[in-house]
Amino acid sequence: MSLLEISSTMLYTAFILYLIATGFFGATIKSKKQKRGISEKIGITLTIIGFIAQLVYFITRWMASGHAPVSNMFEFVTAFGMAMVLAFIILYFIYRLTVLGLFALPVAMIVIAYASMFPSDVAPLVPSLQSNWLGIHVTTVALSIGILSISFVAGLIYLIKFVDQSNRSKRTTWLEIILFTLFVFIGFSVISVIFNFIDYEAKFQYIDGTNEVETVYEMPAIVGPHDGTALTEDAMKPWFEAPGWMLGKDAGRKFNTLIWSFITGLVIYLLCRLIARKRIGAALQPLMKKVNLDLVDEISYRAVAIGFPLFTLGGLIFAAIWAQIAWDRFWGWDPKEVWALITWFFYAAFLHLRLSRGWHGEKSAWLSIVGFAIIMFNLVGVNLLLAGLHSYA
């Protein structure tokens, strides 16, 4: 087996282990006992083994490609998922809260599945990326947003327990929207696997700037590329075209994937609601009986307290150093850079609100969710909607 094959096998292994571990964490929720049970031990052990497997993926891929495997979107997002698991493991050993695993691992899996949407071939580095600072910058960013995501997970747990589900309110609706968004990501994984399995492919040609380019759809085209023409004969005809204001690379294909994910997510969501016969938030609430709100709030804040300095270092300072060396300027107002600055502003505001205005508990939980949304926008939205330098990402 080549290094690269070992690497991808290890990534699969990690994914499966996280899945199983989630099950064991789930089992701890139901148990009446206050004491730490056997399933909790198995859960955290599997998580650690899974993390080690993913570490092996990382190292072997590094060895095979000759550069830190954080140089394209597939590698970066995978590293992000890995960082999230690491952050969970660390916070688990500080706070011993199993319900964190029940939510953190699935979110990490969603992230890793999302990574698989991007081509996973080992690509050579273009000159601007040939710098050690790239690796340092991106690894630190992945680590910091991994930790910040745990703040989101804890915030979500807080809200699921806290929000009164006895009747419908603005709060229940918003919580439901957040949960639905997670279903869209699950929908994305499911539908990708399905079309991957039946090996669907349709080619299109369109104009990107002044170049004619070809794009391969791996899902039937509901939305075609802007001003595109189909190259595959018997493929489904697009119902409409991607609007011209979507500027990202390959926007049509990504938008199409988004629509498919949305539809699949909706189907799964509706099925779940049909089975539960109540809002998903309401269905999850009983799982939170043992959860101590104060502790969850503390974890959510702690994750920001650890993640914010790291983000400053990786997302702003290391990024600036690299940009200075590669592009002769340390700051260039590129959309991805600006959104890193926005993320930073946001968490600064979060800290100030918490410190001085006493935004603890519920308000802080909502904020942690907004923070995660901003991070995800920088990961997903900026690539789809905005054109920029970080086009590798």
Place this chain on the structure above:
Amino acid sequence: MEKIKCECGHVNPLGTVLCEACGKPIEGNQHIDGNENKKLLNMRYEGSARRSKTYTSSFIDKIWTFFSSVKVGVWLIVIALIASALGTIYPQEQYIPAEAISRDPAVFYEATYGTTGKLYYQLGFHDLYGSWWYMILLALIGVSLVICSLDRFIPLYRALKKQRAKRHETFIRRQRYFSETEQVSEDEITKVKNRLRKQRYKISEENGHILAEKGRFSRWGPYVNHIGLIIILIAALLRQTPLLFLDEYVWVREGQQTVIPGTKGEYYIENKEFILEIYDESDGEIYKDALEMQGEAVAKNYQTNAIIYKKKEESVVGAEPELEVIKEAEIKMNNPLKFDGYTLYQAGYQLDEFDTMSFKVHQTDDTDKESLGTFTVDLTKPDQTYELDNGLRVQIDQYYPDYELDKGEPRSKTKFPRNPAFVFLIYPPEENKPEVSFVGIGRNIDPTNENQYKLGIADFSMRDVSGLTVRKDYTLPLFIIGAAIFMIGVIQGMYWQHRRVWIHPKGKNVLLAAHTNKNWHGLKQNIEKAITDTKINLVEDQQELEEEVKKKGGKS
């Protein structure tokens, strides 16, 4: 100035909420920190006297109060956040793509994005981050930062310095972590004290009252990081001045030597060779799939092999300057060249520009095209006329370095010799009336069709051109210092916490109270460890968070 004397004897400044020494709430000032009708005391600034809360009448007071409000600070941050986001809706001016309809922003935005694009341009959002109001926003954040920090740091520093181990009972009872235990022996108290010391708490005692404290320095974290931010803001301001910041661009052709702009003619660069490398099979099997998918060549390296010269001091004015080599280096992307405070970056390139072109003249009706003479034109510095051996004289009437036909009119697209074309005037020997001839690549036109002589391209040479940015940035160290101070400050404030435990004997009983500025969980663990197998009760969390849940129940 009026002072407030506490019953413990300490004299506090006006506006104090909790006595700096013993912590007793000072009557009449409790509204300042919102302690009225509350079980717990607001400990954020130790109840110290802040200017913004004490003096509020004069105009200056009002400004001070305004900017020292964190609420205002957060609003400024949020506004900056939203403004920054607006700037990413469409590309900023400098990112208008090279292949756009027009690179003139007045045209580009409307043509590409319609009415919203036009509006975007009219509102000045195409250069949002360089706009005056964005600058003002950042400056206001700076002002707010300074005032806010001064307002709090000084009184907080005083309060923490003046604090005593012995605290007022009210202060103890109104802490978030509190417990009371009856009938506690000296030994047990000593045990707890020693265990706290073991956990690296600093112990101070006063008449049997104990204060265990650690991590006080973390309280200065925010102020340190704000100093870092101020330095960065100042650096950003200084960068606007040309004195400290130089940004130039220079094109150098292979084999050419040219003065480096921005160096007052002191330095010269020679481009020995420009190299562009592409990934191919030799780079290994592993990239095969990715390269195939890319479908086009992927660059591996851009590099200029350059020599830097410095003008010798004693060069005579007007004469060719005497140069000495000071550096010979390979300038690559991610590997800039530094010399005497300047930095050269590999920023662009132009492949295969024409260097020279040779022409041959022959009789129009000569089928063998026997040469009557040749001449060579240096395409960056063409001569006006060329005298040939047989007495022919060729004059350049028009030169288009980068020829194209624009609506039937010939013109030059750029000033670079990428597609040179000429209108030549050929003077036969001893004649004054020239023949006109148009020659370019793949073109040879005789407008009259009566020319006796014909010109043809005999040979040409090509070369690459390197684009280099020239930078000199004296503000960089300032940015680095600012960023470093900021990092030290945030880490100091975030990764450490200021924890205090008070042991307050009261007759045979013991009151235990504790406070931390963050991470209450960790503090509780410290206390648990300290009191194991003693009689002393674990502190209770008096903050009624669970209560609040019951009260509000999340109903909207």
